Amino acid sequence: MEFYQTEIRLRPRPRGFHLITEEIVDQFSEIEDIDIGMLQVFIKHTSAGLAINENADPTVREDFRSHFDNMVPENQSYYKHTTEGPDDMPAHIKSSLTGTSIQIPITHGKLNLGTWQGIYLCEHRDHGSSRKLVLTAFGE
Secondary structure, three states: OEEEEEEEEEOOOEEEEEEOHHHHHHHOHHHHHOOEEEEEEEEOOOOEEEEEEEOOOHHHHHHHHHHHHHHOOOOOOOOOOOOOOOOHHHHHHHHHHHOOEEEEEEEOOEEOOOOOEEEEEEEEEEEOOOEEEEEEEEEO
16 A cells, blocks of 8 residues: 655635635656555644535525534624634634545546546635645555
8 A cells, every 4th residue: 555645735715615726636656656555644733624525507606605604603792702703713613614634545547536527625704814734645
């Protein structure tokens, strides 16, 4: 079994759900060396997350943002962690909901995603910074 690991940096993005599948594949060519295995993607941040979902219709990503913003609103009187701005505490809650890592099967050197699936960067801050991902691929 082979193991590969790298850390990549994504460019800053505004709040929203952004497809990053191609960025991951383009920056981690070792995936092509694995016939059967797994890719784990881990985000090293507490105000952004990862998800797998619809990769074709951009209105799905718009609806995700609207729903998350509605479900976890800013400026709640019970928030105590407020020194980094009104979007910070909601961003921490949202990142817990989306999660910090995902796993995708690798088959014949390619990510084995469904036809309509893509990897999302779930940016929960208004003006997210560049985000670091740790990519770990393993298999035979």
